Amino acid sequence: MSLLHLAIIAPFLLAVFVPILYKHMKKVHTGWFVLPLPILLFAYFVSFISTTSNKQTVTESFSWISALGIDFTAKVDGLGLLFTLLITGIGALVVLYSIYYLSKDTEKLNTFYVYLLLFMGAMLGVVLSDNLIVLYLFWELTSFSSFLLIGYWYDREKSRYGAQKSMIITVFGGLAMLGGIILLYIMTGTFSITEIIAQSDVILSHPLFVPALLCFLLGAFTKSAQFPFHIWLPDAMEAPTPVSAYLHSATMVKAGIYLVARMSPVFAEHSLWLWLIAGFGLVTLFWGSFSAVKQTDLKSILAFSTVSQLGLIMSLLGIGAAALHFDNIDPALFTVATTAAVFHLINHATFKGSLFMVVGIVDHETGTRDIRKLGGLMNLMPITFTIAIIGAFSMAGLPPFNGFLSKEMFFTGMLSILNMDFNWGILFPVGAWIASVFTFIYSMIIVFKTFTGKYQPEKLEKKPHEAPIGMLISPIILASLVIIFGFFPNILSNSVLEPALQTIMPGFAFDVHIGFWHGFNAELLMTIGVVVVGILLYLTLSKWRSVYGIFPEKLALNRFYDNGLDWMQKGSHSLTNSYMSGSIRNYLAYMFSFIIILLTATLFGKDAFAVNTENVADIGPHEVILASMIAIASVAIMFTKTRITSIILTGTIGYLVSLFFVIFRAPDLALTQLVIETISVSLFLLCFYHLPKKLTDDPVSFKVRNAIIAVGVGAVVTLIALSAHSNKLFDSISQYYIENTYSEAAGGNMVNVILVDFRGFDTMFEITVLGIAALGIYGLIKLRKTGGKKL
């Protein structure tokens, strides 16, 4: 295990100690123990920049399930490094912020930081794994930790609803992705991304190419909240604000983008990849920004804004793929789109992170996030206001912030579609422009509705004042980055952007230079248009707001989700109720009928039935006597009138069977059977107390049904026993055990050596099952009274 693996696993290791630290160091906020880790990891990963900027990669392998091609291979390349820096860098800032955001006296900090660390480790695993199965494992772990974090305040109904929604949608996509991974494995015979990329020619011509592509896109679209799967993200805002800033804007939701970027070398040659990603991205971009303007909750605005920005990055990645698809057009026209995507990814993390933290501060200090109640906070919270201005203006695409640069590049990328021979291409720049207008409007709403206008202290729960300095540090750092990247974007070009781009599109030359001034070109005119129209629309917002009333609620995607969930719950409930009668006798009837059907079908379907009387030993008189005694006892049970008699008769059958084992010289079996029989009869006697005194007199039809099933089971088992003896397809394994029991396992009793040594794994799981059964019985009986709730 290398240092790189240790870095990925470190958050999990620390998570083990967090509850202990929380319990024994109550006086110190648990966040202080967590904070050093992301800082250390950030420093560690920064040291890789010199390697990746020289177009080198670092690969460390750790053998895990090598037999199935699953090894924990960690690979640091440009793309992975960019994400690790985001995860650890924003992670450190978020942990610092959370120390002031979450009170150590009232919140369950142990669970919070365990979940957060779980997420951090999982996310690092996603972006550094070269093995797709390992990636998938970490991928689901991010969904899972996100579920836990959204439901952190689990006593709120909305938190539980949001957590469940995000889980259902992202895990659905995750499973689709697993399907895609398996399809890729079928095509290439490997799970390693590096090796799969090397075989991209084989994959491209394979009939399974399109299904695999669709599966991967489902995974990416659900994770990155692309239309129509975006509905989980606004509900995920029930999580504490540091979580929203970290998972649901800066890192986890970008895992889908990461996946698209990572798999680009495999899929991007196909036009379907291009159009699906660009198309869905554009629709998401538009729908997100359009819906954001409607919201009145600051976090909801930011949620829809995140949806929209993710769509923006996604559509840029789609257009960038055109460089691979069109051979006759200069690829540089399209690669600028990919550059814009990666650059905007970083910018989005900075400005959206700072805005989330600002909203958190506003919420923390005033007790509300409703823009109808807020207003006039500018004088009370000057620093927060400044940060909000920087973040929101960057998001709106105004100079001199980094958002302006990536927005210009975004327009360039969108305009490049016009170079393709495609009639509807004009839709892309037009859609992008309209979406940018809405982006401008909601950015203004965030700043001006909160910080200017009329101050309404009577509507606020608390008396607002500036946040403590600790809470301001993180957003200040992010806001400074917004300005620094705005003025000096090229500090990122060589160090981070180019290596990442090289990974997404190997084989293309990237020479990234980002500048402010390109003359009066179409992009600048578009930006000016956005600002002018945006200001006009913002000022007249109250006049056209009614547009949002046009769409009927019935068609809303959320309604569709809720109804679907409701329908599934009701459907499965009625289906289950139709056969779960609560009577164990019925369940046994189901099981035995199923056994009869399954075994008969297999026996005759496989043509396995045969009777062969060769090599059969003579039947002695004592065997006949034993067998007839068993038969008599079995028949007698049916005619007993009292329960005690039937229990004793059942015991008799068991003891007679153990005598058979004695005759056939199986002392271990005989011994076990004897003891088991003794104990189960005694257990019956213990239960006796709870059972009704008299055996019930059942209707005849019930008895006939049971008789048919009983005879059926008996007949099937007999037929199988006969066939099993008559078909000897393989040599018996007993010879192996006879030869090896003493030499390999140094034991004399073959049965026991098989149990503890040769088949030790089986035994281990069997006793585990036994333990679970005991827990189940214990739970069923003990918890029945205290709970008092009908399940």
Add this chain to the structure above:
Amino acid sequence: MKTNDLILQTATKLILFLIVLFSIYIFFAGHYTPGGGFVGGLLTSGAILLLLLAFDLKMVQNILPFNYLYMVALGLLFAIGTGAGALLFNTPFLTHAFGDIHLPVLGELHLHTATLFDLGVYLVVVGVTMTIIQTIGGDE
């Protein structure tokens, strides 16, 4: 379920120890002759069960104040721990080791890690059986 059966109670006091001793013998003998952790565990449970039938549940709980669910957990730990121990010696999970040791009083001993694994089975079986019996029997 209060019983007052003098003959059964007197006999139990004697027979109990015989069964327990026999179960311990069966447990150790399992490696060479019929027996093993599973039967041994069942026999021990049988002994406790006899005690339970002769006296009442409360008294047995006072005599043997175990939480049998912990016994199940302990047994599983033994079994999985024996298996995982092999990993420390760079051998696959559940590889057993054995060897002969000469001790001053006991003489030549043949030791085998499978016994530890079997002890896990024994504990789980006793724990499971007694958990089931106690919960069902103790349910009023």
